[in-house]
Amino acid sequence: MLQNFKAVTLSYKKAPLDIRELIALDENSCKQFLQTLKEYIQASDLLILSTCNRTEIYYTSDTDYSAEIVKLLGISKNMTNIAQYLDYFTIINSHVDAVQHLFEVAMGLDAQVVGDIQISNQVKQAYQWSADNGTAGPFLHRLLHTIFFTNKRVVQETSFRDGAASTSYAAIELVEELTADIADPKILVVGLGEIGADVCRNLKESAAFTNITITNRTDSKAQLLANECQLPVLPFEDIVQGLKEADVIISSIARDTPFFTTEMVKRLNVLSYKFFIDLAVPRSIEAEVENIPGVLVYNIDTIQNKASKALELRLAAIPRVREIIAESIEQFNDWSKEMLVSPTIHKLKNALESIRQEEMARHLKKLSPEESRRVDEITKSMMQKIIKLPVLQLKAACKRGEAETLIDVLNDLFDLEKQPEEHQG
Numbered sequence: 001m002l003q004n005f006k007a008v009t010l011s012y013k014k015a016p017l018d019i020r021e022l023i024a025l026d027e028n029s030c031k032q033f034l035q036t037l038k039e040y041i042q043a044s045d046l047l048i049l050s051t052c053n054r055t056e057i058y059y060t061s062d063t064d065y066s067a068e069i070v071k072l073l074g075i076s077k078n079m080t081n082i083a084q085y086l087d088y089f090t091i092i093n094s095h096v097d098a099v100q101h102l103f104e105v106a107m108g109l110d111a112q113v114v115g116d117i118q119i120s121n122q123v124k125q126a127y128q129w130s131a132d133n134g135t136a137g138p139f140l141h142r143l144l145h146t147i148f149f150t151n152k153r154v155v156q157e158t159s160f161r162d163g164a165a166s167t168s169y170a171a172i173e174l175v176e177e178l179t180a181d182i183a184d185p186k187i188l189v190v191g192l193g194e195i196g197a198d199v200c201r202n203l204k205e206s207a208a209f210t211n212i213t214i215t216n217r218t219d220s221k222a223q224l225l226a227n228e229c230q231l232p233v234l235p236f237e238d239i240v241q242g243l244k245e246a247d248v249i250i251s252s253i254a255r256d257t258p259f260f261t262t263e264m265v266k267r268l269n270v271l272s273y274k275f276f277i278d279l280a281v282p283r284s285i286e287a288e289v290e291n292i293p294g295v296l297v298y299n300i301d302t303i304q305n306k307a308s309k310a311l312e313l314r315l316a317a318i319p320r321v322r323e324i325i326a327e328s329i330e331q332f333n334d335w336s337k338e339m340l341v342s343p344t345i346h347k348l349k350n351a352l353e354s355i356r357q358e359e360m361a362r363h364l365k366k367l368s369p370e371e372s373r374r375v376d377e378i379t380k381s382m383m384q385k386i387i388k389l390p391v392l393q394l395k396a397a398c399k400r401g402e403a404e405t406l407i408d409v410l411n412d413l414f415d416l417e418k419q420p421e422e423h424q425g
Helices: 017-023 027-040 066-076 082-088 095-107 118-132 138-157 167-178 194-205 219-229 236-245 262-266 287-291 308-366 369-400 403-414
Strands: 005-011 044-050 054-060 090-092 186-190 211-215 248-251 274-278 295-298
Touching: 005 017, 005 066, 005 095, 017 054, 017 082, 027 044, 027 054, 027 066, 027 118, 044 118, 044 138, 054 066, 054 095, 054 138, 066 082, 090 095, 095 118, 095 138, 095 308, 118 138, 118 194, 138 308, 167 194, 167 248, 167 274, 186 194, 186 236, 194 211, 194 219, 211 219, 211 236, 262 287, 287 295, 308 369, 308 403, 369 403
Parallel strands: 186 211, 186 248, 248 274, 274 295
Antiparallel strands: 005 054, 005 090, 044 054
């Protein structure tokens, strides 16, 4: 049976931000870890998803490799004590539950901001890394393409993705609350990855903000976004001056250690209030920064679930989303079951083809070239008609969960164990 898809997951549901940021993997780390898993465990269909809210490893194997995966994860993160964090992980060894979980994650049902569209893009990215690394087999390819099709149905048939209830939008709502008493607040966006870029787009669309500046280590990336959103760019080397002038600093800088340290922020000599919003995991703003007088820090966990109106629409759409997911999983399971009988179908075709060719060989010398061609066509047509019913019966038995008995019968009748799955002649 193909009931062996599994998952090892650490998410916001059990792990606070300080734990998640220890475990989080950036793009290069994900790709390297895929290669590590490929070399050290006997598993296929490897997929690694790491976002600000979760780090998850999916794989296909008859063996439970969860303990090995967590240990290898610790090694890849240079953590000698990862065992102390085991309680924060959830192990999903049920094929059905692992498939269901990945569907719900990819649709945004399991996101902190329900329906967050960013997770769909992150799953696509994880799948691309898996495909590029040669760790995606037929099962994973079919599963992910089914998920992408399901996502399209959810967008087209429900209000689950209506509105802007995303992490970046939640950040904008928080800025609106914090700056309600500030006339024309000055906002500095630092770091222009996916979330940072989304923040800029949402800020630009909001009539409440007109004084927005962006900065990024890679100037070319900043210039591209500046052209798209018509926003001024602050050279990264002038960031200290930008910090002094800004009322709100939104950071999504991707790095292993905080960029904004206590010492750095102390030197700004904050006289009134300055708001730091940290959207990065690992955090880009040192936790102790909020101990500085006049400085308030908000991290990824404190800004979630602020997209209230859009969130209400999405919550109302959840039952229909679950129905669509159930329909997709049923279709996917039918395909998975048919995959079980595919080798038997190939062997049966090969057995009949061998009989046909043996009989053809006995009579070819007595036939003209034209007669041989006609007989070849007739016998091929006969074989196709003969095999049609057993194939249909096998597929029907799959859907009933009764394929094993019919496979055994066909194996005995045609001695299929001696047949190759692909015909060589």
